[in-house]
Amino acid sequence: MSRVTPRLAIPLALMLAGCPGDDPDPGSSDSSGTDPSGADSSGTDSSGGVDTTGDPSGDPTAGPTAGPDASGEELYGQLCSPCHGPNGVGTTLGYELQHPVREFSTWVVRNGRPGDEFENSSMSAYGTNVVSDTSLEEIWDYLDAQPQPTTGEGLYLDYCANCHGVDATGGVVGKDISDKTFADSLERVREGAGLSDPGARMFYMPAFDTDVVSDQELQLLIDHVATL
Template identity: 25%
Template sequence: MSDFFNIGWSYFIAVISIAGVIFCLWLLLSQRKNKVALNPDGSVSDTGHEWDGLRELNNPLPSWWMWMFLLSIIFGVGYWILYPGIGSYAGSLGYTSAKEHNESVLKANTELKPFYEKYMALDVPNLAKDPQAKQIGQRLYLNYCAQCHGSDAGGGKGFPTLSDKDWLYGGEPDHIKTTLINGRQGNMPAFKTILSSTDINHVANYVRSLSGLPSNPIKRSLGEVVFKNNCIGCHGAEGKGNILVGAPNLTDKIWLYGGSEATITETLLNGRNGKMPAHQEILTPEKIHLLTAFVWGLSQ
């Protein structure tokens, strides 16, 4: 609760929590033995409910039960003091689940460091051939990469396939490792305010023709001029892309978002912003080295 961004919510939760405990305490005290009405002869009165010959008596709560209830309230108040539980109050111990998680990860990494270090001495091509290293790399991949790239590394719309030799930022071991460490931020600019809809339609036809897809010959010819004036800065004069900026090769029939005329038109109109998250704060250098070898090996 300590990460609530609005202080009003913190006060609201604190008031509800404290009021709940006060109500429980009042309810407990109201049911003490001397608060329960007895009959003139000293017997316990009933509540007026009877079913099948059974009367519901208004007995006072047992002392042991009341003490247990009271101790649970005291425990709850003590928990509030030590741990976060009342709105944004962080607790006197400074505990957070994130801190506990980070400490457990640090401990595990420290204990496993000697095991992983033996793989750091191997370069990526040789590491990719090691059966045990490959198994470890596969597990790392399934934990950290499969959510986007698929368990078979086949990718999906907006997520590149890792099992072919088409790489946005380069497929050499150093390129892959840099991608894992620092992440990537793709940026295909939107042209809807720069080019007319007619020009965009012409470019879409020309782009399709670069990879041998059917296109209108007249539109293709006109689109080539527009492409050379607006697109070669990233994709190159021949449309083969540029790994320095992550511009894809447009001539190999491999499409990140799809190669239909409608999809290419959508890309030109609105642009694309694909992001590969950085893993340097998530994985140790040893794990990144193993994961690099596994990913590199997928395309070899």
């Protein structure tokens, strides 16, 4: 299995919240997609730090347009960093996006999401006229190239918090994992659930192979949850 993007939370990962203010014209259909990520863990990066440098102006497409040969980093800087911070570490306006699960993250971009987790914040749907499928893959590649967290807290925030909340008591998906042991978690983490419908946040969870989250990293993650 190739290493993907939201980790558990998506997360991610994904874990994609938008900016407050006027919504950009997405050039796409419905922007009322279901809320795909987790509780009030805004602004927390994969190492447990907080970045509050998000741009509150609201429209990530209002600035200079990245050229046709723009790199994933440049595309991310234009379209995502105003809310999600440098390198996808997250801000008070949007979740950490490092190591996103691509199928789910793409679904969020194309369908939008409400801003329940972030006050006065929502994300519109972005059509291919704003960001193409190819450009999205370049953004995901850039975010996936960020360093793997080395602590249980960092791993949890990267892979789990966007859906289950920073305290692991349920988040927006309502699935409390605060009392789960390694044995309880291993099968679900490796096999996932509801894989055919990334929009069904109450039932969907991506599978994470050992090349994404090793058994040792999963144990660190579980040990961290036990301290919450």
